[in-house]
Amino acid sequence: MGRKLLLENAHIEGIRYYDTYRKNGGYAAAEKALKSMGPEAVLEEVKKSGLRGRGGAGFPTGMKWSFIAKPEGVPRYLVCNADESEPGTFKDRYLMEFLPHLLIEGLLISSFTLGANACYIYIRGEYAWIPDILEQAIAEAKNNGWLGKNIQGTGFDLEIYVQRGAGAYICGEETALIESLEGKRGNPRIKPPFPAVKGLWQCPTVVNNVETLAAVVPIVKYGGDEYIKLGTGKSTGTKLISACGNINKPGVYEIEMNISVEEFIFSDEYCGGIRNGKRLKACIPGGSSVPVLPANLLLKTAKGDTRMMTYESLADGGFATGSMLGSGGFIVMDEDQCIVKNTLTFARFYHHESCGQCSPCREGTGWMEKVLKNIDTGKGKMSDIDLLWDIQRKIEGNTICPLGDAAAWPVAAAIRHFRDEFEWHVKNPEEAQRRNFGLAHYADPLPVAATV
């Protein structure tokens, strides 16, 4: 069983509340950081730990923090990105619902390190019940001297506020999030300037994902050297994976980044195999934006190595034969699923969520949805498949923010790996309305485990 750092106390009853959290070692890391380490030493540990942004991009957190500008007399802000909206991803929700104090402790240590006296948690609007949980935890922390003025007598002040969004995937992009926090439409900004220089209200700002900020707590607690011992290579520490789709045990799992994809899907400790004894067809390993992989490329890389649950191994082979760990939204599809229909739902999603600033994304996402809908409903032409390929290529890399890329990649990967299924839809429009294409050559290369 892998070691747990974030969820190690998640099973304890009442861990949501301050007293229980504190009794089980909570706020010890904050105490250590504030009283005996100081900001530079914490930053050093975070850098040493190799922690990478858990929101999807995987950018080294220590490096991001070291970019923050420190002009005299200008406030700095820490913004916690809790706008978890990537289809397949629901890990931050779990952390906030069950371990709110872990996040608050992480925010305290991180704000202290960055020299920020105000921190905003920007949470997606639909998680409407979670702000209550967070605000209660904030009040408890404040009553116990962990927030407010002169925290634990160190002279450091910090206020944490919770702000709800109102339904916009794009606000997960850090500059769109900042715009939204300023009370505007979530239109991403042109970079540079980066938020570290000009962010919230034009002040230096760091935006980090919930899981990233929570991971700062075990890093301070055990030290960067200990953290780096977990995981593999540049994928250090543990990662939360939210597993969903046609598996026996959907849910949030904390994995040490040293297990194989096969183990993750088929072992009883994690997903517990494919539901109803079906076979694995395909999987999107890191949230809807990353390329979908057929079973044969998911479990083994093109070189024939075992595919591991790490940033590097999942990306092995580039987009030709690999994918990405992304946000850890692990979507598994069984033999009964239709790739065309599934790709259509994602194309519709990106069309719905495009902010409309850049024409390639605004027009292209709608166009892709329309063409996919035609193919799905039996009105497609063979040339539509090439047309889709052409549109996605013209979106990718031609937009201000990565939403354009995120919209293009799933379509590109679906055509790259499942072209025969698209062609079958076009050639057999009536049959395709009655049944799905099935497994074909990319079938699960493993013997089918007897899952009940």
Add this chain to the structure above:
Amino acid sequence: MLFYISGEINCSCIYISLKKRKATGLFNYKLSIAVVQFSEEKLNKVKEIIARYPEGKQKSALIPVLHLAQEAFGGWLSAETMDYVASLLQIKPIEVYEVATFYSMFNLTPVGKYLFEVCQTGPCMVSGSDNIIDYIKSKLGIGVGETTADGMFTLKLVECLGACGYAPMMQLGKHYREHLTPAKVDDIIAECRAKAN
């Protein structure tokens, strides 16, 4: 403009009523004027929200205040409600409109007492959300975006709500209803009807 309107329903429909007037004739819609005004408690909440930001940055309170307004004024944002929010935050009405029209949680037309927001994105779709949507449609006798004749239920399809492991699901008010089955949908509808009576 206000002179054309008299009658019963909540006033915040002035904007809609003017549009409809053009299409259907002046006196087909009876509307009344009620003042859009937060309660004392809500006004205090607004003050508390504004205090979270540095001075002069009260525009940041816009989205939280629009949430409050939508809750307080019938589950949707009329032009009047938006104008009221603009006046509270001392910003131009257009600044409110452009935000209200951007975010999918803000309803710009009236909705039923209970809004079923059913997720239709990939992970829910592979777990059978299409069947749930069809079931709700037939059970309530409404299409997507429609409201039942008694004004009780509106069906809205939404994109991923972050409950993929507990699919199929929908949002109802502040909370999620997960692992939906036709039987669960029946229970939810019955629960709503019971609450309304």
